[in-house]
Amino acid sequence: MEDIKHKILVLSGKGGVGKSCIAANLAVWLSMQGKNVGLLDIDIHGPSIPKLLNLEDRKVQAEGDKIKPVLYNHTLKVISIGFLIHDENAALIWRGPMKHNVIKQFVTDVSWGNLDYLIVDCPPGTGDEPLSIVQLLGNADGAVIVTTPQQLSVIDVKKCITFCRQLNLPVLGVIENMSGFVCPHCNHRTDIFTGDGGKQMAKDFDVPFLGSIPIDPEVVSACDSGKPFINFNSQSTTAQALNYAFESLLKPDIKTKLIRRLRVK
């Protein structure tokens, strides 16, 4: 783990807000910038990363006493419980301690090598998995929090920010996903999940707002076909929004401000 420069968690209080999609696109985007990247999927009950990156048939290999991650390309290494389960319909009916053990193995027994960034995709909530990974990583840079604009999601995401603060994990920023739907037929925009919740919440909690990503059927279709959107549709408005969010996330001034803010507390 000491060979990894930056460790970033992707969190959300609520499921189904597109967290895994954001995590996968962030990892691919970093790798497109020439960075050495690891993507660790710690969603044990519903691992989405293998599907999102079209790695569903891949399995991990042993390398001495280490586990060798699956390569998406020569600069992106991936680990997910999905690579260890042969039947995609199998349910892992596991209680917390089992999950903690497997996450510990993913952190300590995988040959990650030298990485610029390790991106961790966490399941929703503030239970065993995010708690274990924060404790196991020890010195993560911080968390990106994903929400949809609707109130119901924002409520859970506030709990997520409280979680970060209680564990001294800096909040690097909030991404508002599924933010407005533009009808492909008439171009009329409908705010399906109503408006502005993520932005307002970021303001209320004094954390950086990294931008809004539109709800886009092309993203859903990219997810389902395992083609990371940012790679295969880089010219679209949605890809530009993702690009802006990721650039804002890594801007040194945001990080400096955050570290300062954290020290003040």
Added chain:
Amino acid sequence: MEDIKHKILVLSGKGGVGKSCIAANLAVWLSMQGKNVGLLDIDIHGPSIPKLLNLEDRKVQAEGDKIKPVLYNHTLKVISIGFLIHDENAALIWRGPMKHNVIKQFVTDVSWGNLDYLIVDCPPGTGDEPLSIVQLLGNADGAVIVTTPQQLSVIDVKKCITFCRQLNLPVLGVIENMSGFVCPHCNHRTDIFTGDGGKQMAKDFDVPFLGSIPIDPEVVSACDSGKPFINFNSQSTTAQALNYAFESLLKPDIKTKLIRRLRVK
């Protein structure tokens, strides 16, 4: 618990598919039919039921050595961890055993009284919470499984069906939520989460398909304002789809078929 005639779990492999919304609407719908209903929210990290039923400011009361549930109306009793937490931003950073204990209390120490139906809203996945509730209830009628049509959700929901089969919990049916968006401006329908995944999956796994519910900004707004959609918008197409799904769920012939199928296995 022996005073409760029917116990139905609402499950999904994936978060954000509208499971709590379906659970709340099912409970309100049953109560509108004159049934005595309990609604038990076992999502410990992100309880949505208080918000969905506009009960956010309510607290549980003691009644001798029992916990008195919160009343939505005179035929619908509700319990959620949300009623025990005073700060809505507080995060319950709890590992599995803690969650098991509180769910056990919700089952054994709440004065549910005589109920026709107990509806249980579970968090996503196949971990501690759904495992605990299935074990604690012992003889539930079965589970309603909620999915969106997209592949990524369907994969997780298949795991959920495997979970039910391994625990001998009958699958009462699958509801496909967020199934197609009709532009309010031009009436053009877009399948945002692509098509038919829930229906196809129900067929593949030989479980009843209870219908598709459209993605409808009015439902989101009803959720955010705590007005159960089926009660306040009963004439809309979406409410009719919900109505059809709930009627199908409770049709005796489906249940008889299921019990037969379960016995054959």
